Amino acid sequence: MNKSxxxxxxRLRRTPSIRNIVRETHLHKEDFIYPIFVKDGMNIKxxxxxMPGVYQWSLDRLDEEVDEVVSLGIESIILFGVPxxxxxxxxxxxxxxxxxxxxxxxxxxxxPHLTVIADTCLCQFTDHGHCGVVRDGExxxxxxxxxxxxxxxxxxxxGADIIAPSNMMDGFVTAIRQGLDxxxxxxxxxxxxxxxxxxxxxxxxxxxxxxxxxxxxxxxYQMDPANRLxxxxxxxxxxxxxxxxxxxxxxxSYLDIIRDVKERHPYPIVAYNVSGEYSMIKGAALNGWIxxxxxxxxxxxxxxxxGADIIxxxxxKDAVKWLNEN
Ligand code: PBG
Numbered sequence: 001m002n003k004s005x006x007x008x009x010x011r012l013r014r015t016p017s018i019r020n021i022v023r024e025t026h027l028h029k030e031d032f033i034y035p036i037f038v039k040d041g042m043n044i045k046x047x048x049x050x051m052p053g054v055y056q057w058s059l060d061r062l063d064e065e066v067d068e069v070v071s072l073g074i075e076s077i078i079l080f081g082v083p084x085x086x087x088x089x090x091x092x093x094x095x096x097x098x099x100x101x102x103x104x105x106x107x108x109x110x111x112p113h114l115t116v117i118a119d120t121c122l123c124q125f126t127d128h129g130h131c132g133v134v135r136d137g138e139x140x141x142x143x144x145x146x147x148x149x150x151x152x153x154x155x156x157x158x159g160a161d162i163i164a165p166s167n168m169m170d171g172f173v174t175a176i177r178q179g180l181d182x183x184x185x186x187x188x189x190x191x192x193x194x195x196x197x198x199x200x201x202x203x204x205x206x207x208x209x210x211x212x213x214x215x216x217x218x219x220x221y222q223m224d225p226a227n228r229l230x231x232x233x234x235x236x237x238x239x240x241x242x243x244x245x246x247x248x249x250x251x252x253s254y255l256d257i258i259r260d261v262k263e264r265h266p267y268p269i270v271a272y273n274v275s276g277e278y279s280m281i282k283g284a285a286l287n288g289w290i291x292x293x294x295x296x297x298x299x300x301x302x303x304x305x306x307g308a309d310i311i312x313x314x315x316x317k318d319a320v321k322w323l324n325e326n
Contacts, residue, residue: 025305027297027323032316033076033117033270034069037208038062038103040084050204051275052282054314056082059099059106066107066114072320076115078164078312079103080209083125089133090125094151098125101158108159117191118155120148120165120176129213131167131221139221144169149179156185164247166193168221173241189244191270195231195257198222201250201276208275231257232264239265247312250274252299255306262307271308273300278314293322 012022037056039046044058057065069077081100083092092098104116122144123131132144144167152163163180165172173192180188198219206212223230235246246265248258249272262269281299285292296315303311313319 025301027300027304027319029073029320029323030075031304031309031311032074032319033078033310033312034074034316035078035080035312035314036062036065036069036103037080037082038099039082040099048204048208050207050279051314052286053318054208054278056208059102062103062106063110066111069317070111070114072317072324074316074320075113076117076162077107078117078119079107080119080205081124082209086125086127088127089147090122090151093120093122093125094147094154096154096157098154101154104155104158104160115161116159117162117164118152118158118160120152120155120163121167122147122151123167123211123213124209128215129211130216131218132169137216139169141169141171145171145175148172149175152176153179153183153185156180156183156188160188162189162191162245164191164193166196166247166249168193168196168218168223170237171241173238173243177242190242191245191247192238192243193249193272194235194238194243194246195248195254195261196222197225197250197254199225199250199253199274199276201253201274203276204279205275225253228257228260232260235261235265239267243267245270245310247272248308250277251303251308251311252277255302258303258306258308268309269307270310270312271303271306273303273311273313273315275314281315293318297322 039056039058041058045061046056048054079100083099085092100118107116121131123129128134130139132139165176245268247270248254251271251273258271284290
């Protein structure tokens with residue numbers, strides 16, 4: 001065999017420092033958004049049973065979590081509310097003293113430079129558990145938009161830096177943008193859950209946020225996992241409506257979609273590494289079946305390699321600790 005007949009790819013893998021200099025993708029602590037569940041009540045630090053290491057926090061104990069996040073150098077959090085009261089229109093979502101509004105004010109007061117993102121949806125706040133208004137068993141699109149815009153405005157009033165609507169009603173970006181602009185919040189960006197699939201990987205989140213639909217499912221508003229072109233249409237309309245960031249959710253089974261959206265839209269792309277993706281790895285790690293650190297860093301890297309600029313992940317704190325070790 002003539003030695004010049006093949007390429008020696010291993011040359012670039014020979015030493016750690018050569019591997020470092022040719023590495024194409026990197027994780028940084030600035031890439032991460034850490035989700036926090038805030039719950040009405042006192043002295044609550046409840047571990048979510050299906051998400052070891054993730055807790056629901058009451059406001060009087062929330063600082064324990066936020067202090068750690070800040071000390072690790074994580075610069076963004078997203079708040080999910082678990083309210084005491086639910087009703088058919090989700091009024092605790094847009095209550096001035098709702099749990100997310102109170103938590104936002106509290107966190108921004110202590111840490112003005114921490115980016116606080118508010119998830120804008122109704123499902124945690126409605127007694128039926130759907131993301132919009134329900135009438136005769138239907139999730140009514142346009143009436144839901146009014147309430148979602150109201151929710152976004154009240155979150156911005158509380159000091160949220162970014163509004164992240166996850167409800168998947170049609171036109172939510174337009175409605176929320178108009179609502180924010182009319183209220184004087186034209187500088188508050190919208191991080192749209194533009195491409196959100198009807199995924200079984202949200203199961204553990206629904207335990208954490210008590211947001212499972214009491215009847216039916218979310219398939220008339222969240223997307224069919226089989227569809228790729230539909231994701232492109234969803235992203236396109238959100239861009240046209242004024243979204244500033246595009247979320248693809250879930251992340252791991254949808255890396256192709258992250259790539260598609262990234263290639264077509266010159267906007268920051270967010271991979272939402274969802275609850276079920278967290279729980280699978282945690283479960284295996286707690287059984288000693290995988291090396292948690294290596295598996296987590298590898299999968300977070302895969303999201304960036306696919307095209308994500310930002311990763312929303314329950315592993316954010318762990319990842320930053322591990323990156324600091326390396
Ligand atoms: C609310 C919302 C959900 C998630 C984020 N926002 C649940 C759902 O759509 O049922 C899921 C996040 C996760 O699984 O980590 N609509």
